[in-house]
Amino acid sequence: MPRLESLAIPNAVATQPASLDYYPQTQLHDRQPIEDNLETQSPQLHYDLAIVGGGIIGNTLALALQNSGLRVVSIESQAQSISISKGRAYVLSVLSGKIFEGLGIWNRILPHVTQFSQIQISDADYAGVVKMYPEDLGTAALGYAASHEVLLTALQSQLRSAQNLTQMCPAQVTAVEYSQTEATLSVTTPDTDTPVIIRANLVIAADGAKSALRERAGIATSGWNYWQSCITATIEPEKSHQNIAYERFWYAGPIGVLPLADGRCQVVWTLPHEQAEALRDLPADEFLQQLEHCTGGLLGKLKLDSQRWLFPVKLMQSQQYTAQRLALIGDAAHCCHPVAGQGMNLGIRDAAALAEILVAAHQAGEDIGSDAVLKRYTSWRKPENWVILAFTDFLDRMFSTSILPIVIIRRFGLLLLDRIPLFKHLALRLMTGLAGKLPQVAR
Structure with a gap:
């Protein structure tokens, strides 16, 4: 050839x-x-x-x-x-890790990624926190955070x-x-x-x-544009992230905090378009103050380590x-x-x-x-992708609202998720890709 x-x-x-x-x-x-x-x-x-x-x-x-x-x-x-040179990081699921291992490149990737030792899910000012551990799934990790450059x-x-x-x-x-x-x-x-x-x-x-x-x-x-946009940025936290991935829901939209291998974190913050644009354009210290508040001070004082990127969010199939x-x-x-x-x-x-x-x-x-x-x-692939598209859409709509009946229902759901091991196991299998048909390379 x-x-x-x-x-x-x-x-x-x-x-x-x-x-x-x-x-x-x-x-x-x-x-x-x-x-x-x-x-x-x-x-x-x-x-x-x-x-x-x-x-x-x-x-x-x-x-x-x-x-x-x-x-x-x-x-x-x-x-x-x-x-x-793109300064992005991604959540890498357990199944994606298995696929890369089967393709023979996992040994190149693993030393440069963060393995999630824990995932914490919380809802705004609600005191309850769902904590997920690798033993809940029976795997060595719950997922990984990997930079675009490394992959x-x-x-x-x-x-x-x-x-x-x-x-x-x-x-x-x-x-x-x-x-x-x-x-x-x-x-x-x-x-x-x-x-x-x-x-x-x-x-x-x-x-x-x-x-x-x-x-x-x-x-x-088919699909739709959401009423939200997403801000991404890299931050340096005062406290160690301890390899914990955070998914913190607020009434305007979810905030994901990914622990990176060099001690920094990547923030993925979803908000209505106008709020997201205003937040992106705030002075750095004001942006960080709002981020510290919305993350509950879990990581201490924060320092902005990158430019803030903004992109609209959509569902498309x-x-x-x-x-x-x-x-x-x-x-x-x-x-x-x-x-x-x-x-x-x-x-x-x-x-x-x-x-x-x-x-x-x-x-x-x-x-x-x-x-x-x-x-x-x-x-x-199409039916499996539909499941995930519907799942992520449900999460965003369920948690991006302050309507009291929905707030009560979702917090009861978090309580059940935290207290019933089977629910936690099933949720983790869906989130990590292990619930669907596994490609031969990952078996």
Whole structure:
């Protein structure tokens, strides 16, 4: 399989840097059919699979296919220097940890993440606190907090030795066409005058919530924008976080505090749009005063260690996860409320499940881009994702209100959760991903 360097594309490198949520989306332009515009000198490559989007989810899929025998090309629009510097951290579920362990990169990731020794759930000024421990689930940890840089670097490092993978970065998909037998993509790079033409049996859209591939294919979405926006920031606490993850609900929206490996914490604070914008624009000391109040002083005096980022919150489910020669994964397929930190973990499960289906189909001599194969992916992942989307929506609506009857009901629910071990165990299995069908790589 020729590497792109042999085609004189110097900026094609073995890295796939990007954040699902924030990197610029691939642009697909309406144009004449690719064949009509194809210059005879345009390089042409043939692959079994083209992954558009080289963030954490796209790279997870590429790594899961490393020893599959499938020829894979990964196309990423951003240069490594841009995406690797994103100062985000994510909740990594127990199942995601198992998937990464099965893919052989957990030993690269684990030394640089925080293992949750405890999760504390509390409701505004209510005195009761639900405390969850690893023994409630029967695992070594309840989850992890991992930075974007750590996850992406580990994936990129492992993929450098993948013999079946060609990586184009930075590169833009400028057109794509689908037929009964294959997909044809036109790809440009900063140093080429003519596009590279890629033919593949299947295209994977891992290009984020505003997926151009999804929109180009005419796949509709359902869902809604919440009345809330989310503020994220990194803080230095006066007191040690003791590897405790906090989910603290307030009447305006939930606050998540993730313990990071270097002693800092990442705050994910959801509020109505106007309040969130006002809070973002407050002087740092006033912002921290409000944060200290809303976290109950659990971490002592706080110091702001990053800029405050603001983004709107939405629930989105694609009405189809597949189309002709196309499959959606990660945020291209679905988005959920950030409460309980489920979003990226759903995408990691998508990638692991799709890889398992594609490898089995390839070994059985099936066409990996056929409708019959892609339906297996939809039937596995779409119902499970619906459960999590509904769960996070329920949590946000149940706890983001001061209506007295609802407040009474939810606090009674927290009491039952704290007192009945079975309820706690079931809730943890749902939150950690262990309640659904486990991919082979995580068993």
